[in-house]
Amino acid sequence: MDIVKELLGGSRLALSRTITAIENEHENASSIMRELYHHTGHAFVLGITGPPGAGKSTMTDKLARAYRNMGKTVGIIAVDPTSPFSGGAILGDRIRMNGLTLDEGVFIRSMGTRGSLGGLSHKTADAVKALDAFGKDIIFVETVGVGQSEVDIVKAADTTIVVLIPGMGDDIQAIKAGILEIGDVFAINKADHDGADKLQAELNMMLDLDGLKFDWRPPIQKVVANQGEGIDDLVKLIEKHYAYISKTGKLAQRRHDRTKTELLELLNSSIGTYVTKHIVDTGRINKCLQDIEAHRNDPYTIVHQLMDELLK
Amino acid sequence: MMEKRIRVLVAKPGLDGHDRGAKVVARALRDAGFEVIYTGLRQTPEQIAEAALQEDVNVIAMSILSGAHMHLFPRVVELVREKGMKDVLVVGGGVIPESDIPALKKAGIAEVFTPGTKTSDIVEFIKAHVK
Numbered sequence: 353m354d355i356v357k358e359l360l361g362g363s364r365l366a367l368s369r370t371i372t373a374i375e376n377e378h379e380n381a382s383s384i385m386r387e388l389y390h391h392t393g394h395a396f397v398l399g400i401t402g403p404p405g406a407g408k409s410t411m412t413d414k415l416a417r418a419y420r421n422m423g424k425t426v427g428i429i430a431v432d433p434t435s436p437f438s439g440g441a442i443l444g445d446r447i448r449m450n451g452l453t454l455d456e457g458v459f460i461r462s463m464g465t466r467g468s469l470g471g472l473s474h475k476t477a478d479a480v481k482a483l484d485a486f487g488k489d490i491i492f493v494e495t496v497g498v499g500q501s502e503v504d505i506v507k508a509a510d511t512t513i514v515v516l517i518p519g520m521g522d523d524i525q526a527i528k529a530g531i532l533e534i535g536d537v538f539a540i541n542k543a544d545h546d547g548a549d550k551l552q553a554e555l556n557m558m559l560d561l562d563g564l565k566f567d568w569r570p571p572i573q574k575v576v577a578n579q580g581e582g583i584d585d586l587v588k589l590i591e592k593h594y595a596y597i598s599k600t601g602k603l604a605q606r607r608h609d610r611t612k613t614e615l616l617e618l619l620n621s622s623i624g625t626y627v628t629k630h631i632v633d634t635g636r637i638n639k640c641l642q643d644i645e646a647h648r649n650d651p652y653t654i655v656h657q658l659m660d661e662l663l664k
Numbered sequence: 665m666m667e668k669r670i671r672v673l674v675a676k677p678g679l680d681g682h683d684r685g686a687k688v689v690a691r692a693l694r695d696a697g698f699e700v701i702y703t704g705l706r707q708t709p710e711q712i713a714e715a716a717l718q719e720d721v722n723v724i725a726m727s728i729l730s731g732a733h734m735h736l737f738p739r740v741v742e743l744v745r746e747k748g749m750k751d752v753l754v755v756g757g758g759v760i761p762e763s764d765i766p767a768l769k770k771a772g773i774a775e776v777f778t779p780g781t782k783t784s785d786i787v788e789f790i791k792a793h794v795k
């Protein structure tokens with residue numbers, strides 16, 4: 353039977369197999385996405401990022417329960433790093449979410465970064481679309497916040513929560529650059545540890561200096577995720593941000609920008625594949641290389657000629 | 665460009681708290697290039713089967729040292745097949761008497777690995793039998 357029909361009909365196995373096809377860049381992935389696309393756009397996508405061990409998974413678990421209690425269905429994509437040495441990974445986020453496994457209104461999927469440069473962001477975005485088409489009301493994307501690719505993934509989100517913890521010392525200075533800009537809401541987790549107030553004060557100062565955000569000054573919430581403290585207040589802030597971006601048209605703008613980025617990425621990668629097929633696989637590139645090395649021609653002219661020919 | 669990767673769920677069913685073996689196996693599989701989804705202690709067969717479905721794993725690897733394997737291992741196989749995952753390879757390990765192994769294999773556990781097993785043997789077995 354048709355996997356798309358099954359997914360839309362509510363088969364969790366079909367949803368799961370679809371995400372595998374996306375991850376493995378299976379040859380039928382793009383035809384699946386083509387059909388699913390028209391069923392997307394309904395879910396609210398929440399990004400959760402922050403340093404390793406900050407409590408992102410524990411918080412996701414608690415937030416997911418809160419949304420379940422509000423009657424919403426939940427999808428979760430949890431991303432962990434792939435080892436650059438073996439290509440393998442231990443994906444451990446589920447350990448904190450075991451209590452959600454048997455709730456039929458929740459679907460959790462772990463993904464490894466698989467060392468792809470930027471590639472993960474489109475795979476994650478497509479996995480989010482699969483969950484969206486499946487009918488999930490809210491989709492969480494958990495990533496480790498230590499680099500550019502994570503920032504990219506979070507661009508797939510409507511609202512992003514940055515989780516910080518006390519005791520990071522001067523690290524907050526280092527984190528500042530990438531992470532301050534992407535946070536719509538900040539959660540100071542492990543507020544049961546010393547230093548939460550100090551971190552909050554420092555963060556407040558930085559956010560006040562950072563005049564970039566205009567009319568939305570990212571709020572800060574103290575949380576003790578493993579005990580569920582502060583979760584209800586965090587949900588209120590998330591809802592407030594959602595209301596704000598909906599009302600001001602910023603949500604539509606974010607989604608517009610996202611569609612544009614995705615379209616360009618897709619186009620670029622298709623052109624790349626096309627070029628490989630016509631220039632590399634046919635061996636034509638060898639003739640070009642010979643010409644360049646013998647100084648009969650130069651790379652700039654050749655690219656110009658090939659572009660004219662290929663894009664005619 | 666197809667990028668396939670073997671995905672393995674490493675799980676500890678039942679109330680057994682011995683997790684060293686499971687962790688050793690999880691790390692060995694990661695180092696062999698597999699994606700390991702580790703779900704930690706005290707999983708029911710229902711949780712293991714559902715996690716296997718959501719993660720679309722190729723292999724379920726369960727560890728038991730408490731003696732409850734005769735009930736828990738076959739139950740997971742049963743549930744996984746009910747969910748329509750026909751191809752998933754199920755293996756087990758831990759403190760398991762030789763005399764129990766034939767019955768476990770009959771119940772659909774592809775192989776059972778007892779104390780002293782070299783992790784490279786586990787990796788080889790999975791590579792040879794995964795679908």
Ligand code: B12
Pocket residue numbers: 679680681682683684685686688689724725726727728729730731755756757758759777778779780781782783786
């Ligand atoms: C260390 C240990 C403990 C530690 C556990 C620490 C931990 N976090 O894991 C502690 C001290 C906590 C402990 C406690 C208990 N233990 Co104890 N423990 C052991 C001991 C000595 C070694 C186990 C071990 O870690 N081995 C090292 C690892 C790497 O080896 P492994 O687990 O066997 O794994 C290998 C293979 O089996 C295989 N494998 C294992 N799992 C898997 C899974 C897959 C998928 C695959 C492919 C392969 C595989 O590959 C691994 C690599 O070779 C064993 C005796 C023994 N020789 O096995 C008793 C033993 C397991 N314990 C036993 C008992 C009874 C207990 C207690 C009930 C004691 C008590 N009365 O309090 C408690 C219960 C704890 C609990 N909550 O469940 C009994 C179990 C008896 C039984 N099965 O009928 C044993 C067998 C001792 C004995 N001879 O009586 N224990």
Ligand SMILES: Nc1nc2c(ncn2[C@@H]2O[C@H](COP(=O)(O)OP(=O)(O)OP(=O)(O)O)[C@@H](O)[C@H]2O)c(=O)[nH]1
Pocket residue numbers: 403404405406407408409410411445448496541542543544545575576577578579
């Ligand atoms: N004291 C304290 N511990 C917490 C709190 N929240 C989570 N933890 C613990 O912190 C550890 C890490 O939690 P996770 O939720 O796995 O953190 P994470 O950010 O998802 O970790 P990675 O995905 O590995 O980056 C676990 O042992 C949690 O139980 C908290 O508020 N206070």
Ligand SMILES: [Mg+2]
Pocket residue numbers: 408409410444445494
């Ligand atoms: Mg995590």
